[in-house]
Amino acid sequence: MEPAPPAYVPTNELSMTLLMTPDRANFSGNVHGGQILKLLDEVAYACAARYSGCYVVTVSVDEVRFLKTIHVGELVTFLAAINYTGRTSMEIGIRVVAESPRSRQSRHVMTCYFTMVAVDDEMRPTPVPEFKPQDENQRRRHAGARLRRELRSEVERRHAQIKQHPETRSPSSADPAA
Numbered sequence: 001m002e003p004a005p006p007a008y009v010p011t012n013e014l015s016m017t018l019l020m021t022p023d024r025a026n027f028s029g030n031v032h033g034g035q036i037l038k039l040l041d042e043v044a045y046a047c048a049a050r051y052s053g054c055y056v057v058t059v060s061v062d063e064v065r066f067l068k069t070i071h072v073g074e075l076v077t078f079l080a081a082i083n084y085t086g087r088t089s090m091e092i093g094i095r096v097v098a099e100s101p102r103s104r105q106s107r108h109v110m111t112c113y114f115t116m117v118a119v120d121d122e123m124r125p126t127p128v129p130e131f132k133p134q135d136e137n138q139r140r141r142h143a144g145a146r147l148r149r150e151l152r153s154e155v156e157r158r159h160a161q162i163k164q165h166p167e168t169r170s171p172s173s174a175d176p177a178a
C-alpha cells in the first residue's frame with residue numbers, strides 16, 4: 001500500500017522575478033506603471049489563491065506609491081506574503097525590488113498591500129485558513145495589517161456617515177469622489 005501523501009500546509013510566501021522587456025515601456029522609455037500594477041495584481045492573486053486553495057478576487061489596494069523609476073532591461077522581483085487573514089479576506093503585502101543585472105545593484109521600488117477575498121463557485125465569500133505569524137517579521141507585518149484593516153473600516157464608516165448626513169461634512173474632508 002502506498003503511503004498517504006503529506007498533509008497540505010498552506011504556503012504563505014511567493015516570489016516572482018521578471019525581465020523588463022521593451023514592450024513594457026511608456027513614452028519616456030521606462031517601465032509603464034500600469035504594467036507593474038497588473039503584475040502586482042497577478043502576484044497577489046497567486047499568493048492568495050495558493051494560500052487559501054480557492055478562487056480569490058481583489059477587493060482593495062492600499063499604498064501604491066512608485067518610489068523609484070524602473071528601467072527596461074532590469075530584473076524586477078515581487079516578494080509577496082500573507083500578512084493577515086480575516087474570516088474570508090487576506091492581506092497580501094508585496095515588496096518590489098528592481099535590479100540591474102549588469103551592475104548587480106538593487107533597490108526597493110515599492111511596497112503595497114492588497115486585500116483579496118476567497119470566493120466559492122457562486123462567488124460568495126468563503127472562509128480561509130487562519131494565518132498565525134511565526135516569527136518577529138511576520139508578527140510585525142501582522143500588526144501593521146490589523147491596523148490598516150481597522151483604519152479601512154473607520155474610513156468606510158465615515159464615508160457612509162457623510163453619505164447619510166452630508167451636513168456633517170467638514171470643509172477639510174472634501175472628497176471629490178463622494
Ligand SMILES: CC(C)(COP(=O)(O)OP(=O)(O)OC[C@H]1O[C@@H](n2cnc3c(N)ncnc32)[C@H](O)[C@@H]1OP(=O)(O)O)[C@@H](O)C(=O)NCCC(=O)NCCS
Nearest residue numbers: 057058059060085086087088089090115117123124125152
Ligand atoms: C469581494 C466581495 C465578494 C465581497 O462581498 P461582500 O458582500 O462585501 O462580502 P462581506 O461583507 O462578507 O465581506 C467579505 C470580506 O471582504 C472584506 N471587505 C469588504 N469590503 C472591503 C474593502 N473595501 N476593503 C477591504 N476588505 C473588504 C470584509 O472585511 C470581509 O472580510 P472578512 O471575512 O475577512 O472579515 C464583493 O465585494 C465582490 O465581488 N467585489 C468585486 C470583486 C472583483 O470583481 N474584483 C476585481 C475587480 S476588477
